Amino acid sequence: MENKTLKDNIKEGFVASLPIVIGYFPIAIAFGLMAKNISLTIWDTSLLSILVYAGASQFMALELILAGVSPLNIVIATFLLNIRHMMMTASLSVEFENIPRKSLPIIGFGITDETFSVISFNKDKINLPYVSIICLLSYLSWVAGTVIGYGVGEILPESLQTSLSIGLYAMFAALLFPEFKNSNKTLLIALIAAAIYIIIYYTNILNSGWDIIAAIVLSSWIGVLVFAKNEEVRN
Amino acid sequence: MTSYFPLILGMALATYLPRVLPLMTLSNKNLSNKTRVFLQFIPYTSLSILIVRGILTSDIKLPALAGILTAGLLSYWKGNAILSVFGGILVSYLILSWI
Numbered sequence: 001m002e003n004k005t006l007k008d009n010i011k012e013g014f015v016a017s018l019p020i021v022i023g024y025f026p027i028a029i030a031f032g033l034m035a036k037n038i039s040l041t042i043w044d045t046s047l048l049s050i051l052v053y054a055g056a057s058q059f060m061a062l063e064l065i066l067a068g069v070s071p072l073n074i075v076i077a078t079f080l081l082n083i084r085h086m087m088m089t090a091s092l093s094v095e096f097e098n099i100p101r102k103s104l105p106i107i108g109f110g111i112t113d114e115t116f117s118v119i120s121f122n123k124d125k126i127n128l129p130y131v132s133i134i135c136l137l138s139y140l141s142w143v144a145g146t147v148i149g150y151g152v153g154e155i156l157p158e159s160l161q162t163s164l165s166i167g168l169y170a171m172f173a174a175l176l177f178p179e180f181k182n183s184n185k186t187l188l189i190a191l192i193a194a195a196i197y198i199i200i201y202y203t204n205i206l207n208s209g210w211d212i213i214a215a216i217v218l219s220s221w222i223g224v225l226v227f228a229k230n231e232e233v234r235n
Numbered sequence: 236m237t238s239y240f241p242l243i244l245g246m247a248l249a250t251y252l253p254r255v256l257p258l259m260t261l262s263n264k265n266l267s268n269k270t271r272v273f274l275q276f277i278p279y280t281s282l283s284i285l286i287v288r289g290i291l292t293s294d295i296k297l298p299a300l301a302g303i304l305t306a307g308l309l310s311y312w313k314g315n316a317i318l319s320v321f322g323g324i325l326v327s328y329l330i331l332s333w334i
Contacts, residue, residue: 019317044239051247061246065239075245082253084281090257091277094266101259108255113285120278163328166299169289170323173307174316176282181311186279193280194287201291215284220276224269 012125013133019171020114020134021141024055026164028142029156031058032149038066042150049146053139054112055168057081084212087220088116095120099128110135114168117175185227193219295331302327 004012028049035045040062048058057078064074089111099107107128111119115138119131180187197215200206206214266274286303293299306323310316 019320022317023320040239044243047240047243048246051243052250054246054250057246057250061242065242071242071245074242075249078246079249079253082250084253085250086253086257087277088281089254090261091274093258093261094271094274096258104258105255108258109251111254111258113281117278117282159328159331162295163298163302163324163331166289166293166295166302166327167320167324169286169299169303170306170320171316172282172286172289173303173323174310174319176279176286177307177311178314179279189276190279190283193283197284197287198291201288212281212284212288216277216281219280219284220273223276223280224273227272 006129009125009127009129010133013130014137016118016122016125016130017134017137019174020118020138023114023167023171024138024141025145026156026161027055027168028145029149029153030161030165031055031062032146032151033153034059034062035146036150036153038062040065042147045150046143046147049143052078053109053142054078054082055142080207080210081212084113084216085111085116087213087216088113088120092116092119095123095126096131098126099131103128103132107131107135110139112138114138114171117172121175121179185223189219189223189227192222295327298327298330298334301330 031049032045035048036042040048048061052058052061060077060081061074064077069077089108092111096104096107110132115135118134119126176190180190193215196219197211200211200215290296290300290303302323302325304323305326306319309319309322313319
């Protein structure tokens with residue numbers, strides 16, 4: 001065991017959070033700007049980022065509000081889009097053994113696609129200060145970006161905004177690709193997952209939300225069938 | 236309060252519950268080995284799916300694909316995640332400016 005101080009853990013968390021913090025900020029600006037354009041108040045716009053804190057759901061909600069969809073249906077659509085986080089937090093629960101249980105209701109709030117990815121691929125670093133600082137800084141970036149976007153978002157040129165929108169996907173790829181060095185299994189399982197999602201997407205058999213869940217469950221399950229000869233993926 | 240407040244609360248709950256319930260209810264001890272392997276595959280499958288979904292639903296499919304691949308490959312070869320992300324964004328911005 002290495003003896004890391006609290007300061008080391010916080011510093012590691014800070015460094016690990018940087019891609020998320022940098023990635024969230026412009027996207028939150030775009031969200032704030034879009035909310036302003038459909039005449040939401042600054043209060044509602046900020047509350048969406050403060051209380052909901054789910055990028056994809058928030059953008060979807062703006063489109064549904066604009067289309068006149070009822071609040072109940074927007075809430076249901078939000079739930080469908082977010083069930084994928086159940087898979088992610090279920091996966092993290094196995095890794096969170098040395099995180100105090102009573103902090104989980106707060107840490108759980110901060111688990112997004114992006115914080116999940118960064119934490120999952122740095123399993124050996126998981127501890128309360130490390131995870132907390134990643135979640136906190138990512139959250140602050142999202143909320144601050146939203147408010148600033150509402151205020152002065154217009155100053156960003158459109159082509160820059162569009163290319164920044166790929167930033168988070170670029171981050172997913174930057175996290176995922178180096179993992180393929182560790183084992184061919186992970187490359188194969190990622191390709192299987194991609195293929196299954198593409199089939200579900202183009203055959204249009206499931207609507208948004210369920211398509212992600214089905215693809216995650218199916219491909220991870222295929223992974224178990226193919227590889228689980230009583231061995232762990234890592235360690 | 237505004238009329239959107241109940242909607243925002245509903246959305247907050249619909250987001251919070253899936254994030255926190257598995258964390259509160261699952262723990263390593265009472266899971267079978269197969270379940271654990273299944274859960275360990277989820278980071279790889281879900282990231283791969285989110286990337287593919289991001290490209291398929293993007294308004295700028297080709298620049299997005301090029302930028303995302305650039306970021307992934309740069310990170311694979313050079314190992315610096317932040318610079319790789321900026322490299323990816325730069326590539327998609329350049330392609331977007333040309334076409």
